[in-house]
Amino acid sequence: MECISVFDMLKIGVGPSSSHTLGPWRAAERWIDELQEHKQFETVATIDVYLYGSLSLTGKGHATDVAVVMGLLGADPETVPTASIDPTLEELKQSGQLKLGGKKSIPFGFESNIHFKKEFLPFHANGMRFEARLEDGTTVQETYYSIGGGFVVKEALEHAKENKQVFKSFPCPIKTGDELLNYCQTKAKPISEVVLENELSLRTPTEIDKEINRVWSTMLECMYLGCHTEGVLPGGLNVRRRAYEMHQKLKGELSYSNPQEWLEVIRKTTVKFRQIFKWVSCFALSVNEVNASLGRVVTAPTNGSAGVIPAVLMYYMVIENHKADFEHIKKFLLVAGEIGSIFKKGATISAAMGGCQAEIGVSSAMAAGALTELLGGTPDQVLIAAEIAMEHHLGLTCDPIGGLVQVPCIERNSMGAIKAINAAELALDTDPKDAKVPLDKVVSTMWETAKDMNTKYKETSEGGLAVGVFLSDC
DSSP states (O other), rough: OOOOOHHHHSSSESOOOOOIIHHHHHHHHHHHHHHHTTOOOOGEEEEEEEEETTTHHHHTTTTTHHHHHHHHHOOTTTTTTTHHHHHHHHHHHHHHHEEETTEEEEEHHHHHHHHOOOOOOSSSHHHHHEEEETTTHHHHHHHHEEEEEEEETTTTTTTGGGOOOOOOSSSSSSOOOOHEEEEEEEHOOOOHHHHHHHHTTSSOHHHHHHHHHHHHHHHHHHHHHHHHHOOOOOOSSOOOOOHHHHHHHTTOOOOOOHHHHHHHHHHHOOHHHHHHHHHHHHHHHHHHHHHTTTTTEEOOOOTTTTTTHHHHHHHHIIIITTTTTTTHHHHHHEEEEEEHHHHHHHSSSOOHHHOGGHHHHHHHHHHHHHHHTTTTTHHHHHHHHHHHHHHHTTTTTOOOGGSSEEEEEHHHHHHHHHHHHHHHHHTTTTGGGGGGOHHHHHHHHHHHHHHHHHHBBSSSSTTHHHHHHHHHGO
């Protein structure tokens, strides 16, 4: 039985993509660790990186080459100052030297040592190979696959195509929605408490609270930064940041000096429906504008869909329940993480495998279910909400213009958040006996849809808006 922690689904990292940025970054770190384990690190003379499939086709726009280099340098995506990335890379380009793992200098050039190969490797669309020539002339290499959400597997795991991994066992091992409901009914507990029981098998209560707080703090800081940064996003599309101007109009003349005071200002300005609607959109846009500029976000379940969950959680905290506290945040993220893991186990969270239904669709389902529990819904209604949200994202393609996580990606987070709120409300008014489509059925349907979807609509920028809109028009 696969057991995925909430903190596997909600990872902190640098944008713009969990599969194309965070995954390759982690793969590079992992490769260095393996070189050290095999006593080969000290004798590395040169290295080459080969990016395949979707990593090649949209790698430039997704900063895959940047991520690989940062990983090779030994930087940690959770803690590296994002403002230091550009200067670090510029220094490398000027010197032509890469300090492997932060320790050993070797010759390296972006153009000469990173190779973009359009062909697809057999196990997953996001394949990469690291190759080192040692001082004695021998060559060692390893192949990894970035399978979505920052998860990385090696080529030796021949089941990577189905996105399956083996994790530690939980007290309540859960693969499907039905299994989750059975535990809730048997234990007479809400979903959040069942998930917490599993997490307690891995971490102490203090450790869990610390990680939840770290995830939420990153989300809040990301929204705050996005709402207070104006200008144009990098990459050449000249996409203007919208969260800043939306935020200025919504907050009016009210002042504050930190994120906590900011929350109080928002609570005072959400009177009309249109304002509520705009605030939720503003939250979602702000996160993904930060993500698009190599900022730090939380994969939820991916970077490209990172804005949905914080936007919906903010909706609950500043609109639905002004007295919301850490326990509400904790329950929300526990439920969201569990729903995301069900989709990962039964389908995919990789746009390169399933299109954007696997990112925005899954994030909307995660947020819808989590919001439903906080609003008093039963475990059955939580899963109904998740099903409704995904049902209305089925078939959504991934067709980023210019290979950038900007158009249509940023707006899709706003749409996913609004759909999640609507799905929760619909679920709360639904008698479980009347529900026609169980969550597990929509999960399997999403996976079948993913397999039927043409490859050009799976994060390759070879179909849809990516070719229907000329870059010269942007």
